[in-house]
Amino acid sequence: MxxxxxxxxxxxxxxxxxxxxxxxxxxxxxxxxxxxxxxxxxxxxxxxxxxxxxxxxxxxxxxxxxxxxxxxxxxxxxxxxxxxxxxxxxxxxxxxxxxxxxxxxxxxxxxxxxxxxxxxxxxxxxxxxxxxxxxxxxxxxxxxxxxxxxxxxxxxxxxxxxxxxxxxxxxxxxxxxxCAQEIFEEETGRTGEDFSDINGQTVLKRACEIAAAGMHNLLMIGPPGSGKTMAARRIPGILPSITLKEAIEISSLYSVNGMLPGGKGLMAKRPFREVHHTVTKIAMIGGAGRAGEVSLADKGVLFLDEFPEFAREVLETLRQPMESGKISISRASNHVDYPARFMLVAAMNPCKCGYYPDLNKCNCTSSEIKRYLSKVSGPMLDRIDICTETSRVEYSDIVSTGKSESSEAIRSRVEAAHEIQRKRFAKYDYSFNSAMPSSHIRKYCVLDDRSSDYMKKAFDHLELSARTYNKTLKVARTIADLEAAENISLDHLREALLFRGLDKKYIERQA
Ligand SMILES: [Zn+2]
Structure with missing residues (x-):
């Protein structure tokens, strides 16, 4: 039988x-x-x-x-x-x-x-x-x-x-x-954390917008309580709206890990994964039938707070997914590719106590500062496109009653910039400025004479490397796309360079 x-x-x-x-x-x-x-x-x-x-x-x-x-x-x-x-x-x-x-x-x-x-x-x-x-x-x-x-x-x-x-x-x-459609509509319609909750911090918000617009990696440096985590949590909300198909792909991964929120079968928002610096390599990249943090952050944001505290070995594992958008895990009998197309957002204090360069408050010795900053190595910084500074929250920001711009308004500009990039890169295997190979940079990031002169001076002054030079051009391209400008202007380039000088100010000078 x-x-x-x-x-x-x-x-x-x-x-x-x-x-x-x-x-x-x-x-x-x-x-x-x-x-x-x-x-x-x-x-x-x-x-x-x-x-x-x-x-x-x-x-x-x-x-x-x-x-x-x-x-x-x-x-x-x-x-x-x-x-x-x-x-x-x-x-x-x-x-x-x-x-x-x-x-x-x-x-x-x-x-x-x-x-x-x-x-x-x-x-x-x-x-x-x-x-x-x-x-x-x-x-x-x-x-x-x-x-x-x-x-x-x-x-x-x-x-x-x-x-x-x-x-x-x-x-x-x-x-x-x-009931996928119903849950999807109900969940996406729900408003969550919004950029309008953050008063002041215009530079930080602008950096987040540019990063989201070109899918650039972002590093925020600033004292504790200056809104780094608050801003990071709001970045998924300014990325283009999620589609039902994407929601199902994300949910399927969470289902594998048994991590779907109770009672709900669908994750209808872009993921935000805040990873603690004690994370192990396996937890970061996944394996043995479990998706790692890089995959759980797929289509969303991977947030690494206290960036210098992460084990170098763990950060090294981010290299493959950051380049290819996926992570390959080989076991004796099976080989599996996990999706891992995330936006990396990192945050760090400028020193151990958190207040450098405010010398009235910082009580670190210069060798302590040096040791703290040297944990962030050159190769790690090389992967960061945009580096921004957060400042202490001012009294006027706290008492200000004027509502800041909403995430929805920022998102509409980000979506428009994404659309421009999709069209531009339609015939290639990537869609965003951040992924542009150097051969394409020469084609799509052309500078006029005035900007070229300026860039030459900045290159010497900021001691840019070939890699950081390319990154600056990519960010300038994104800033131009946010304005739907065909060519990169001197203003676009200047703004992109503002996000480059900081890693030098804090880190390279100390190293
Ligand atoms: Zn300090």
Whole structure:
């Protein structure tokens, strides 16, 4: 007697659809599982046997063999438990097996027969849909994320007994309605933290706008309490509005990590990941079926506060995703690419106490300042496009009642600048000024004679390197795009250079 059903497991962040076959025959009673399975998958035989018994179904003692194919992929996780149980019950003729060809079963079984929630359901349901399946039976705990995928009928089940009754036609499980659009509209319509909350700090806000407009990396240097974190948190809100497709891609990653906000199946906002400086390399880049911080920040902002405190080894790992927009993780059996297209925003105090160069307040010795700043190495600074200073909040800013510009107003300018860049780079494999290779800089960042002279002086004065020279031109291009100007003017260049002198003022002079 034979039974087969479809299931899915997570391989990195991708879901792989598998076929679970069960064969039941006379012979020495036993339960064997084959098909390149991890120990976690093998343990499922104990869960399945006990769950079937505790669901009130008694099966005759027979020889049972489970095969999960394709055999050439290493299977892991507990998401195939319910499918194994259904395949076994089908082979025993407890469930009619003829109507299961269009259904994917995922869920972990508890010993009492309960179906426990699992990570990555969203990816599994979309893989099932992509392969033409009509129905998905998933844990009830995961129903909100399962119902985000349109075009496939999703049922949330609580127990194995309920699934058996449903498949026998004795009981009904209501299919869930796809509600992605509704959640998306509700969530994106909700206003969050807004730039209008920040009074004063015009230079800082301008730096954030330019950074968002060209997807440039940003470093903020300033004393504690000067609004660095406040500003960073508001940057996702001035990036172009998220689309439903992007929201599903982001949510799918959070689903893999089991990090979707409770009750909601959809992350409808650009991510903002604030990472503590004690973060490990693995937590930063991900691995072993978990997305790292660089991927959780995909399509949003990765914020590193206290930048000099991060381990150099951790910062080094950012190089690959910053260049390619993805992170490749190789394991013995599998190779997985995780998306990691984020905007890096870093913040730091100018010294250990935080008040340098205010010599009335800073009590650091010059060697302490030197040691503190030297933690930020040249190669790290090389990756920063825009460096800005935040100043102490003034009394007039606090008492000011005039509302500052809203995030929405800033966002509309950023969106327009993005559109210009998309058109300009349509035939290339990148979309933003920040990603322009140096051969294209000569083509798209042409300076007139006056600007060239100015740049030459600045180059000597600020002791720019070839790399920082290029970065300055890219930022100037973005400033011009914000004004929809075809050519970079002297004013655009001057402003771009303002964001370059600071790393020198604070860091290079000390080094
Ligand atoms: Zn100090």
């Amino acid at each position: 034979f039974g087969a059903v479809s299931s899915a497991f997570l391989c990195g962040i991708k879901s792989v659809i598998v076929r679970v076959e069960a064969d039941v025959s006379y012979g020495l009673p036993g339960f064997d599982m084959v098909g390149d399975l991890s120990s976690q998958v093998r343990e499922s035989k104990e869960r399945v046997r006990t769950a079937i018994k505790n669901s009130g179904i008694s099966l005759p003692a027979k020889k049972t063999v489970i095969n999960i194919c394709p055999a050439d992929i290493h299977k892991q996780g507990s998401s195939m438990d319910i499918a194994i149980a259904v395949a076994v019950l089908t082979a025993h003729d407890e469930i009619p097996g003829d109507a299961l060809g269009d259904t994917v079963f995922v869920g972990e079984l508890g010993l009492e027969g309960r179906i426990n929630g699992i990570n990555g359901v969203m990816a599994m349901v979309s893989a099932a849909k992509a392969q033409g399946y009509k129905r998905c039976i998933i844990p009830k705990d995961n129903i909100s994320e399962g119902s985000v995928i349109d075009g496939i009928t999703v049922y949330g089940a609580e127990t194995l007994g309920q699934v058996v009754a449903f498949l026998k036609g004795e009981d009904l499980i209501e299919p869930t309605k796809c």
